[in-house]
Amino acid sequence: MKVVRNGEAQRAPRSGIARSAGPAADLPLDTILRGDCVAALSRLPAASVDLVFADPPYNLQLQGELKRPDDSRVDAVDDAWDKFDSFQSYDAFTRAWLLAVRRVLKPTGTLWVIGSYHNIFRVGALLQDLDFWILNDIVWRKTNPMPNFRGRRFTNAHETLIWAARQPEAKGYTFNYEAMKAANEDVQMRSDWLFPICSGQERLKDEAGHKVHPTQKPEALLARVILSASKPGDVVLDPFLGSGTTAAVAKRLGRHFIGVERDAAYADAAQARIDAVEPLPDLALATAPTAREAPRIAFNSLVERGLVTPGTMLTDAKAKMRAMVRADGTLSLETAPGLGQIGSIHRAGALAQGIEACNGWTYWHIATGEGLRPIDSLRAVVRTEMAMAAE
Amino acid sequence: MKVVRNGEAQRAPRSGIARSAGPAADLPLDTILRGDCVAALSRLPAASVDLVFADPPYNLQLQGELKRPDDSRVDAVDDAWDKFDSFQSYDAFTRAWLLAVRRVLKPTGTLWVIGSYHNIFRVGALLQDLDFWILNDIVWRKTNPMPNFRGRRFTNAHETLIWAARQPEAKGYTFNYEAMKAANEDVQMRSDWLFPICSGQERLKDEAGHKVHPTQKPEALLARVILSASKPGDVVLDPFLGSGTTAAVAKRLGRHFIGVERDAAYADAAQARIDAVEPLPDLALATAPTAREAPRIAFNSLVERGLVTPGTMLTDAKAKMRAMVRADGTLSLETAPGLGQIGSIHRAGALAQGIEACNGWTYWHIATGEGLRPIDSLRAVVRTEMAMAAE
DNA sequence: TGCTCAACTGAATCCCGCC
DNA sequence: AGGCGGGATTCAGTTGAGC
Numbered sequence: 001m002k003v004v005r006n007g008e009a010q011r012a013p014r015s016g017i018a019r020s021a022g023p024a025a026d027l028p029l030d031t032i033l034r035g036d037c038v039a040a041l042s043r044l045p046a047a048s049v050d051l052v053f054a055d056p057p058y059n060l061q062l063q064g065e066l067k068r069p070d071d072s073r074v075d076a077v078d079d080a081w082d083k084f085d086s087f088q089s090y091d092a093f094t095r096a097w098l099l100a101v102r103r104v105l106k107p108t109g110t111l112w113v114i115g116s117y118h119n120i121f122r123v124g125a126l127l128q129d130l131d132f133w134i135l136n137d138i139v140w141r142k143t144n145p146m147p148n149f150r151g152r153r154f155t156n157a158h159e160t161l162i163w164a165a166r167q168p169e170a171k172g173y174t175f176n177y178e179a180m181k182a183a184n185e186d187v188q189m190r191s192d193w194l195f196p197i198c199s200g201q202e203r204l205k206d207e208a209g210h211k212v213h214p215t216q217k218p219e220a221l222l223a224r225v226i227l228s229a230s231k232p233g234d235v236v237l238d239p240f241l242g243s244g245t246t247a248a249v250a251k252r253l254g255r256h257f258i259g260v261e262r263d264a265a266y267a268d269a270a271q272a273r274i275d276a277v278e279p280l281p282d283l284a285l286a287t288a289p290t291a292r293e294a295p296r297i298a299f300n301s302l303v304e305r306g307l308v309t310p311g312t313m314l315t316d317a318k319a320k321m322r323a324m325v326r327a328d329g330t331l332s333l334e335t336a337p338g339l340g341q342i343g344s345i346h347r348a349g350a351l352a353q354g355i356e357a358c359n360g361w362t363y364w365h366i367a368t369g370e371g372l373r374p375i376d377s378l379r380a381v382v383r384t385e386m387a388m389a390a391e
Numbered sequence: 392m393k394v395v396r397n398g399e400a401q402r403a404p405r406s407g408i409a410r411s412a413g414p415a416a417d418l419p420l421d422t423i424l425r426g427d428c429v430a431a432l433s434r435l436p437a438a439s440v441d442l443v444f445a446d447p448p449y450n451l452q453l454q455g456e457l458k459r460p461d462d463s464r465v466d467a468v469d470d471a472w473d474k475f476d477s478f479q480s481y482d483a484f485t486r487a488w489l490l491a492v493r494r495v496l497k498p499t500g501t502l503w504v505i506g507s508y509h510n511i512f513r514v515g516a517l518l519q520d521l522d523f524w525i526l527n528d529i530v531w532r533k534t535n536p537m538p539n540f541r542g543r544r545f546t547n548a549h550e551t552l553i554w555a556a557r558q559p560e561a562k563g564y565t566f567n568y569e570a571m572k573a574a575n576e577d578v579q580m581r582s583d584w585l586f587p588i589c590s591g592q593e594r595l596k597d598e599a600g601h602k603v604h605p606t607q608k609p610e611a612l613l614a615r616v617i618l619s620a621s622k623p624g625d626v627v628l629d630p631f632l633g634s635g636t637t638a639a640v641a642k643r644l645g646r647h648f649i650g651v652e653r654d655a656a657y658a659d660a661a662q663a664r665i666d667a668v669e670p671l672p673d674l675a676l677a678t679a680p681t682a683r684e685a686p687r688i689a690f691n692s693l694v695e696r697g698l699v700t701p702g703t704m705l706t707d708a709k710a711k712m713r714a715m716v717r718a719d720g721t722l723s724l725e726t727a728p729g730l731g732q733i734g735s736i737h738r739a740g741a742l743a744q745g746i747e748a749c750n751g752w753t754y755w756h757i758a759t760g761e762g763l764r765p766i767d768s769l770r771a772v773v774r775t776e777m778a779m780a781a782e
Numbered sequence: 783t784g785c786t787c788a789a790c791t792g793a794a795t796c797c798c799g800c801c
Numbered sequence: 802a803g804g805c806g807g808g809a810t811t812c813a814g815t816t817g818a819g820c
Contacts, residue, residue, distance in 0.1 A: 087519055117528040117553070121515025128478055128512065134795075136545045137508035139530045141583050148579060151568040153554075154527045154619075157581035160551075162508070171798065176719070177542040177810090182735040183691035183720035187812065188539060190548035192532050192583070195695065220695035227719045228545075253718055284701040284717050286733075291809060292797080298807090346808060355462040359808050452795050459791095460810045468793050507793060533792090538811035541796035546812080550793075588792060591815055606793050 023235045024048045029256045032247070032267050032274075037239035037260040041100035049104045049258070050174070050234035052111040053225055053246045055217060056097065059090045059119045087122065094119075094126050097239055102130065104237065108172040110135065112225050113162045114217070120160045132164040135173075136191050140221060143196045163229065173229075178290045180228050189228070195220045204243050204269055212269045213243035222249040230255055232285045244270025251277045254285045295386065297379050299345045299360070300329025307378050314345075314364040317372060321352040323364065331364070345375070414626045415439045420647045423638070423658050423665075428630035428651040432491035440495045440649070441565070441625035443502040444616055444637045446608060447488065448473045449510045450481045459540050468605045472654070478513065485510075485517050488630055493521065495628065499563040501526065503616050504553050505608070511551045523555040526564075530583045531612060535590075554620065564620075571619050580619070586611050595634050595660055603660045604634035613640040621646055635661025642668045688773050690736045690751065690766065691720025698769050705736075705755040708763065712743040714755065722755070736766070 023029060024045050033040040101111055111132065113123050127134060138161040145157040165173050180189035195218050202219060204212040222245050230236060232254040238246035241259030243266060250257040251274055261267040302308045303325065310327040313334075323331040331348035333341035341351065345360025352363075361376040414420060415436050424431040451473055457465040475481040492502055502523065504514050518525060529552040536548040556564050571580035586609050593610060595603040613636050621627060623645040629637035632650030634657060641648040642665055652658040693699045694716060701718040704725075714722040722739035724732040732742060736751025743754075752770070756763040 117515065117525050120528075121512045121519065121553075124508070124512025125478075125516040134508050136547065137511075137551070138545065139532075139549055139583065141530075145581070151579075152526075152566055154529065154571070155579040155581045156527065158530055158583050160528070162512075163545075168795090175543055179719045179721060180545070181542075182733075182738070183689060185689045186735050186737060188542075188546045190536070190546045192530065192549050194692075220697075223695060223718070280701050280718055283715065283723065286717075286723075296799095296807080344807075346806080353462075357458075357462060357806095357808080359810085361808070449793055450795095451793060453793095454795065457794060457796060458810095463790080465794070465796095466791075473793085507795095509793085509795065533813095535792080535813040537792045537794070538813090539794080539796060540810055542810050543796050544794090547794065587814080590792070590813095594792095602792090 022233070023256060027235060027256075028258060029235065030247075030251070030258075032241060032244075032259045032261055032271055034264065034267050035260070035262050037262070038096050038100045040260045041097075041104055041237075041239060044104045044258070046103050047106045047109075048235065049237045050106055050109050051226070051230040051236045051255075052101050052105060052109065053222065053236065053238050054097070054101070054111065054113045055215070055238070055240050055242060055246075056094065056113065056115070056119070056123070057240075058116050058215075059086070059122075090119065091122055091126060094123055095130065098123075098126060098130055098132070101237075101239060102132070102166060105166045107166060108170065108174070109166050110170075110173050110229055111162075111164050111166070112229070113164075114140070114159055115162075116156070116159050120162070124162055127162060127164050131167060133166075133168040133170055134162060134164045135175075136163045137161070138163060139192045141192055141194045143194060144199075145197070161225070174231055174234070176228055176231075176290070183227075193221070193224060198245075204273065206269075213266060216243045217245045219245055219249050222246055223253065226250055226253050226255060232282070241270055242266050244273045247274050248277050251279055254279055254282065294383065297382050298329065299375070301382060302375070302378050303327070303329045305382065307381065308366065308375070312366065314366055314375065315372065316349075316352065316363060317365055317374075319365075319372065323348050323352070331360075413624070414647060418626060418647075419649060420626065421638075421642070421649075423632060423635075423650040423652055423662055425655065425658050426651070426653050428653070429487050429491045431651045432488075432495055432628075432630060435495045435649070437494050438497045438500075439626065440628045441497055441500050442617070442621040442627045442646075443492050443496060443500065444613065444627065444629050445488070445492070445502065445504045446606070446629070446631050446633060446637075447485065447504065447506070447510070447514070448475075448631075449507050449606075450475050450478075451507075451509050457540065465537075465540075466605075470605060481510065482513055482517060485514055486521065489514075489517060489521055489523070492628075492630060493523070493557060496557045498557060499561065499565070500557050501561075501564050501620055502553075502555050502557070503620070504555075505531070505550055506553075507547070507550050511553065515553055518553060518555050522558060524557075524559040524561055525553060525555045526566075527554045527582050528552070529554060532583055532585045534585060534587045536588070552616070565622055565625070567619055567622075574618075584612070584615060589636075595664060597660075604657055607634045608636045610636055610640050613637055614644065617641055617644050617646060632661055633657050635664045638665050639668050643671055645670055688770050689720065692773050693766070693769050694718070694720045696773060698772060699757070699766070703757065705757055705766065706763065707740075707743065707754055708756055708765075710756075710763065714739050714743070722751075 026045055027048055115123055140159045140161060142157050145155055148155045198216045198218040203216060206212055226236060226249055235256045236246060236250040237258045239260045241247060241261040244259060247257040247259045247270060261270060303310060308325055310325055312325045314323050314325060315321060322334040324334060326332055330342055331345055333348050333351055345364055346358055349358035349360040349363035350356060361379060362374050364375050365372040366375055417436055418439055451468055453467050459465060506514055531550045531552060533548050536546055539546050589607045589609040594607060597603055617627060617640055626647045627637065627641040628649045630651045632638060632652040638648040638650045638661060652661060694701060699716055701716055703716045705714050705716060706712060713725040717723055721733055722736055724739055724742055736755055737749055740749035740751040740754035741747060752767040753765050755766050757766055
């Protein structure tokens, strides 16, 4: 399928603050659009949204009354009405809203969809058919799932989320790797997440004490989605807003939201909920400075600043390989025979090990009063100096 | 789509003894059929198999080569059998073997398929299209998955299994509910299972020490599948036998097996492996208990559960050092100058003291009505929740 | 024999900005 | 827009050599 790509998307700055460039002026930011999501999305400018979270109808095939995905009642429920028709119309519905989402997503934008085994396989296959690019499937493990009452199956204790980029080979999508790792005891965040279901105080209830929405998602789940895949100031869209969890969490986390909801009662409850949310202060939001986003420092600038003197010998951590620092910031390998023994700290490190690539900042060490230290520690000094100078 | 149903299917007895009636006389029991699985299955009698476990190619669609941070190359699954021209051709392949499986399944039979996000959505959607009836999707959580080396996604730490009945409203399929519950410390077995990947002694190696099959599954996984969904004496079919895990476990557990494998080297290795298996005595066929998961709690989960609010200030025991809790569960040191003052509770604690490592749980304290308390004291609440969700 | 440590490994759709 | 090159990136576990 040929996909229309939009050229107007803004590029986020490579370094500096993590907050993205401002959203397009004609976006209905921080509002709930009432009505059908495909129609509402078609009125938004193309390539304007950073992150989409979608919690579509699950197409639960309950015995008895059947409803179409658009919630219209099936006129004549007779025996001829078979499941294939139901899947087909669910697929058509899914395809329609996925295409609408694709149009409003920035090229660097990503999409999350949550579902259960009733619908998630269809959604995932359609995502692939429509040329989205799956980045992960995520399992939400419920601490407190509903038990299986009949004892005829395993307790259905999880739901599945799919995280997908707008297109294959998407570069530049947001993934706050360091924040996720730090949030997970300093090991990489995995694809299986553990959260309680939404209950207690968090669960919206009407005056009669009945739950407002049958499938309200926990805020913790949305918080992890939004924190992992967006930056403060980004635009988060939820085409099936329901009780408004996505919008409430986005607001609290300093993101803009756009919600679409066609049920007036849901939209009213969501609006009231969102209004009561107090955004967190900026300081509690700034994403951890990632190594990738840190200002680039050339090794040569260490030489220029006098932190490293030309002629200094660098070694690897075991002091086996040696290289001399030259005045232009390149290294000269001491022991390598033949040609090509001069290059950047990275090339020299790769040559020293006989491998293709190497991070010279961590490979090469310099002798100090307290023993060998990686030259990366000198770069930290420069970075600190620059940060102080900027204030 | 209209699905061809086989009229010759036998009706299983409505109730009765746990051990199934004997298998059909013309079944090639306990053998490996060499060749293409669709062709092999077409030669089996219809409605003759109780349980199918299928581990089809995943269609991984790997692009280039991947290297670890130490520059070593990841030994990827690049075999020809995993390559498909398009999703369309993968779908055609899948549809063909699913239809072949449907024919040989008894009306009470069930099918398991394992896959990853690369293929499982297509398999699941096709199962539904072909009128199978999904009973559960099961998540195999890996204790020791391969990390994400580039830090651009979540660690892909699970695979998905679909458990489906041959047809909707299937009655009389086997689910050993009590055995599963007993194996799970007397609470219902959930849809998320925790197992290590297959390695060590269990992993088949050739004379040169290379793995025989790139994707050998752990026996523990197959044991749970077979113990949950079949009875002793049942016929278990694996259309993609590979290294023979399904057959080996089936034999050990007192089930008959039929394996199909077209690669001669795989089939030879599987045959040798199966020959070495000693079936368990009848009395020992009771299920083995599963180990409980050691609860590991991230500070972030306290934030996600609302036990600690973003913006809260933590201090050390003497209230000298201060740090602010951020929305993603990381801390921001208040007094450290320059960059790099954001990190996990452990990193922040180490930074605050100028030491290499620190247990943030005991270092950081939170103000309560009864004075400062270590944040470790907040973990008990989460531990209780997690213990209930653990296996 | 027992301990330590280095080396190796696993179904993986794994970078990005600048010229 | 394609190529170049700086430089960022890993967890749990097994095996075997060395002491």
